Amino acid sequence: MTGATMEARGITCRFAGFVALDSVDITLRPGSISGLIGPNGAGKSTLINALSGAIAPSAGSVSLDGHDVTRMSIVERKRRGLSRSFQKTNIFPDLTLRTQLAVATRAATVKNMDEVAEGLALTELLDVPARDISYGDQRRLDLALALIGRPKVLLLDEPAAGLTAAESRDLARTIKSLVQRWNVTVLLVEHDMEVVFSICEQLYVLHLGKLLTHGDPQTVRANKDVITAYLGSSADEGGDE
Amino acid sequence: MSAEPMNPSATRRDWTITMPVALLLLAAALASGMAVPMMIASSLLLSLALQAIIEAIFATSVGILIKQNGRISFGQAGFYGAAAYIAALVVERELASPELAIVLALVIPTALAFVLGLLIVKIPGIAFAMVTLAIGQALYEVAYKWRPVTNGDDGLAFSLPDTVFFLDSDIFLSPASMFIVCWCVFVLILFGYAWLSKSPFGQLTEAIRDNPERAQFIGYSITLPRALIYAFAAFVAACAGVLFSLYNGFVSPSIAHWSFSGAGLIMAIIGGPRLIWGPALGAIVYFWIKEVAGDYSDAWPAFVGAILIAVTLLIPSGFGGLLVSLFDRVRRR
Amino acid sequence: MLIQVLNGIVYGGLLYLMAVGLVLIFGLREIGNFAHGALFMVGAYVAYTFSGSYWLGAIFAFLILAAMGVVLDAGVFRPLRRQDHMITILVTFGILLVLEAGVTLVFGKDIRSVPAPALLSGTVNLGGSLFPAYRLFVIAVSFSVAIGLSLWLRYTRTGLYVRAACVDPTTTAVQGVDTDRLSLLVVGLGAALAGLAGAVAAPLVAVSPSMGAFIVIESFIVVVIGGLGSFGGAFVAAMLIGQIHNFGVIYIPWAATTFPFLLMMGVLIWRPTGFAGRRI
Secondary structure, eight states: OOOOOEEEEEEEEEETTEEEEEEEEEEEOTTOEEEEEOSTTSSHHHHHHHHHTSSOOSEEEEEETTEEOTTOOHHHHHHTTEEEOOSSOOOOTTSBHHHHHHHHHHTOSSOOHHHHHHHTTOGGGTTSBGGGSOHHHHHHHHHHHHHTTOOSEEEEEOTTTTOOHHHHHHHHHHHHHHHHHHTOEEEEEOSOHHHHHHHOSEEEEEETTEEEEEEOHHHHHHOHHHHHHHHHTHHHHTSOO | OOOGGGOOSTTTSOOOOOHHHHHHHHHHHHHHHHHHHHHOOOHHHHHHHHHHHHHHHHHHHHHHIIIIIOOOOSOHHHHHHHHHHHHHHHHHTTOSOHHHHHHHHHHHHHHHHHHHHHHHTTSOHHHHHHHHHHHHHHHHHHHHHOHHHHOGGGOEEOOOOSEETTEEGGGGTSHHHHHHHHHHHHHHHHHHHHHHHHSHHHHHHHHHHHOHHHHHHTTOOSHHHHHHHHHHHHHHHHHHHHHHHHHHSEEOGGGGSHHHHHHHHHHHHHHOTTSTTHHHHHHHHHHHHHHHHHHHOTTHHHHHHHHHHHHHHHOTTHHHHHHHHHHHHHHHO | OHHHHHHHHHHHHHHHHHHHHHHHHHHHHOOOOTTHHHHHHHHHHHHHHTTTOHHHHHHHHHHHHHHHHHHHIIIIITTTTTSOHHHHHHHHHHHHHHHHHHHHHHHOSSOBOOOOOGGGOSEEEETTEEEEHHHHHHHHHHHHHHHHHHHHHHHSHHHHHHHHHHHOHHHHHHTTOOHHHHHHHHHHHHHHHHHHHHHHHTTTSOBOTTTHHHHHHHHHHHHHHHOTTOHHHHHHHHHHHHHHHHHHHHHOGGGTTHHHHHHHHHHHHHSOSOGGGOOO
16 A cells, blocks of 8 residues: 655645645655654644644645545544544553554454554563553554554644654654555654654644745755744754754 | 543453343243242232343443433433333323333433434533433423323322233232343343443443544544444333333333432442443332331432442442452452 | 523523532533532522521632632542543532532431511512512622623733633643642532522522532523533523423423423534534
8 A cells, every 4th residue: 555645735824823734735656755843832733733634624625635624524534534633642551462452453354453563562561451551652552553454644742742852763764664564654743853853754834823944854854944934933943953 | 531430340251142042041031030929929928129220221221321321311211100101191192002012211301302312412421410300300290290191299100901912911910920020121121231332332321421523533423432332221111111111000200200219320320330230230229228227217319429429539430349349359359 | 581681590590600600610620520419409508597597698609619619629630630531520419419418317218498588578560560689689680690700710910820721621630720729619618509599599499408400400401502621612501401391390290301301402413523623
């Protein structure tokens, strides 16, 4: 299964007068790995929510493989091959890993539960309830649930959130190998620049709801506006860069 | 996501039972029920026992919603009463054969619950509980106020014709035989519930219970499964209602009152709602408390209320859960 | 006709007092207070205890229930605030049972009656029809509370905090508002209003330990219809349900509770979750 194209045109999200996203355009080519970065409050999670169907944008359109999915529900988008993981771990706490991965697999066309469990080093923990595993394992479980069924488009919302440097590197490597093997289209939101630069082919930079720039990592890194945006809010970042 | 106290490690020990073993257990369970009247001669005891079983079935209905949907319902008595009344009315007015009466008494509340379920399962937990309370009371009010049909507060008495389902209808009236009937229904319901719980559908509903948002993201629509569970719970309550109706030959609005729903909820919580047999155990404990404490004071509900709070906060897996962990500890020695 | 509408407003007013309490408590603590009907009942019994002097009874009902509300918030709601909703439902339900049983122990199960104060025991001539003065008083009380509450919410700083906390408790706490202190006030107020409703209703209804049930269910319906976070909505819904209930009782008695229930189901079909912009 090859990755699909995902396009967002003019995505605008307004919440009671506050403009979280302002006319954002994103194009994800099949099999590409793109990063979405930006200072805190830039609107990254909002964009992921809009793309995944969690919220309806105030304006703009989203399309998957040429089909307009803007009006489609979360479930409909999932069935068309869109999948996402969560910044704030979003798993099924009382179910064992085996059970929840099995439930996810039953809804998928590609039954790749073993592949995913192995790839994310969860095989030993399959019969443990999710609430009893470590935070790092839970992050990987969150990701695993998104990988079941070999999605065509994968939206990853800070998969390394709260992980140690070593864990993050591990995760980045795992994501890269799985994603390249399946040729999935990926949009990765991350604060951890090491992860971003090790996986992403192109970057989108969001700042205060607007798309600042996009391009390959080296160019973006050197872009003056990007540096200013980050430096300007480096107090929030806590020296992330 | 649910917090710790309500969610014990019931999933850790997964009993995988093969079909032939399950059927053997079922047969054994049914048979053991048949042995009871042979050992107990007292009609009074058998009568109390079968009433406890009916309440155990009712409590299970409440437990199903808690375990599979993670929801509390204050309205199960409405379905229980509706079933009892439908059976009574159809027989009393001779609208149809007693067999059809029983079928209607089971089908109508279940169908009603399904339709309501489609509307109300989307409502978040607290408001859902309020809505179920309103549903139960609405049904109660119909029984209470629709005098021309239900006889209102005076209640409705009826007698069964000679045969029901090719059996002598006396079996529903004598404690010994009715005990066996109730026991068999009870065992079949518990086995059916256990089977459902372990099935892919049961696992799906528990996933939706744990995290409805993520369930959608992994590709499941979350309204239909929850509505089906609500309907199944109503079906179980209806079974209890029909048994009550057949045995007593008399129905009155109080059986649909929300206080009975409340009692069922207490039974499920005390026994342990995350266990299949937990609510049934709770029903027996509750029955016993009511008999014993009721002799001492009119304020025994305070005792029950205190136990409810204590169990909720301190023994979240209920007395059933305690038994299970005791059993586990003994096994490990 | 006017009399019937007024009676509907009387009942609606009581529903409003109850509903506001539920909205306040839910707004701040995200807890559905299943003991609210019992608080109403206790208020009525306080009025009964002060049968000789009604006004004292009403005041004490307000104060005692306010104190109970504070204890409830500090002792139950606050420790349980991050728990699963099921736990708070069960605990408040347990409290309801304990309160009912406690009152039964002290006063017994028999129905009591509370006389209206001498000052209001007459009737008023309204365009040819006679209407009990006490019922006008009940209307005055509920309307005063409605006006007072909306003024308070709109024009005082505490009121602003309450409104903010009702809409978004987490952010409000982050802004430095002491939500715990605010909750004590709000839950105390909510409980006090329930007690006041009970004291005010006492001369109109049969006072018994289980009297809370009949009003709390319709109060829940009012809250669901009016919107779980909306005070204005609670008022409108309460007046509406009051009229429907009253007309139902007169013309189609067997459907008196069914109509509000059907209305609730209708509203739920139309707007299944999160009324008045409130994410539950």
